[in-house]
Amino acid sequence: MGKTILDYSLIPLGLVIMVAYHIWLLYRVMKHPTKTVIGINSINRRFWVRAMMEDVSKNGVLAVQTLRNNIMASTVLASTAIMLSSLIAVLMSSGSGNKSARSFVFGDRSELGLSIKFFSILVCFLVAFLLNVQSIRYYSHASILINVPFKKMCLNHRHQHLSTEYVARSVNRGSYFWSLGLRAFYFSFPLFLWIFGPIPMFLSCFFLVFMLYFLDVTFENGWAGGEEGGDDAGREDEDKLGSQNQV
Structure with a gap:
C-alpha cells in the first residue's frame, strides 16, 4: 500500500511541474519573446x-532547400514516433507476464x-x-x-507586406508544431521511466525541466534587429510576435 501511495503522490507532482513550466514558457514567449529562444528564432x-x-x-533555391531540410527533420521525427x-x-497487446522484470519496479x-x-507512452508518441x-x-x-513573385504580380506595397507576413506566419507555425512534436518526445522520457516506478519518473521530470530552462531561455540579445532598431524596434517585434501567437 505504501508503494502505491508513491504513485498517487509523485506522479501528479511530476506532471504538475512539467505543465507549470510550459505554461510559464508560453507566457514568456507571448509577452517577452526576445528573452526566449523560441521568440528570437521566430x-x-x-x-x-x-x-x-x-x-x-x-534566393528561391536557397529558400526551398532550407525548407526541405526542415521537412526532412519533421519527417524523421514523425517516422520515429x-x-x-x-x-x-x-x-500492450502481447502483455507482460515476466514477473522477474517487475521486481525492479518500486x-x-x-x-x-x-x-x-x-x-x-503510446498517446505521447x-x-x-x-x-x-x-x-x-x-x-x-x-x-x-x-517563391511566388509578389512584387511582379502586385504593385501595392501593403499587399506585398501582408503576403510576406502570411508566408512568415506559415513558416513560424511549421516551426512551432515541430517544437511541440519535439516536446512530446521529451515528455516521453519521464513516461518511460515511470515503468520502473514513480521515483525515477519524478526525478526525470525535475531534471528535464531544469535542462529545458537553459535551452529555452536566453540571457543575451540574439535577434537580427537587436543592434540596429534599438528598444523601440524590439518592442514592435514583440508586439507582432504576440499578435501572431494569438491568431
Whole structure:
C-alpha cells in the first residue's frame, strides 16, 4: 500500500511541474519573446522570409532547400514516433507476464498500472506524430508560397507586406508544431521511466525541466534587429510576435 501511495503522490507532482513550466514558457514567449529562444528564432525567421522574398530569382533555391531540410527533420521525427507507437502497441497487446522484470519496479506492479503506463507512452508518441505531420504541412505550403513573385504580380506595397507576413506566419507555425512534436518526445522520457516506478519518473521530470530552462531561455540579445532598431524596434517585434501567437 505504501508503494502505491508513491504513485498517487509523485506522479501528479511530476506532471504538475512539467505543465507549470510550459505554461510559464508560453507566457514568456507571448509577452517577452526576445528573452526566449523560441521568440528570437521566430523573429529571425520572419526576417529571413522577408529577405528570401526580396529577390525570388536569386534566393528561391536557397529558400526551398532550407525548407526541405526542415521537412526532412519533421519527417524523421514523425517516422520515429509512429514506429515507436507501433512497438508500444505490440507490447500492450502481447502483455507482460515476466514477473522477474517487475521486481525492479518500486511502486504499482498491477496489470492495470502497467497498461496505463504503456497507454500514456503510446498517446505521447501519437501526439508527437500528429504534431510533426502538421509541421510538414505548413513547411510544404511555405515552400510554394515563398517563391511566388509578389512584387511582379502586385504593385501595392501593403499587399506585398501582408503576403510576406502570411508566408512568415506559415513558416513560424511549421516551426512551432515541430517544437511541440519535439516536446512530446521529451515528455516521453519521464513516461518511460515511470515503468520502473514513480521515483525515477519524478526525478526525470525535475531534471528535464531544469535542462529545458537553459535551452529555452536566453540571457543575451540574439535577434537580427537587436543592434540596429534599438528598444523601440524590439518592442514592435514583440508586439507582432504576440499578435501572431494569438491568431
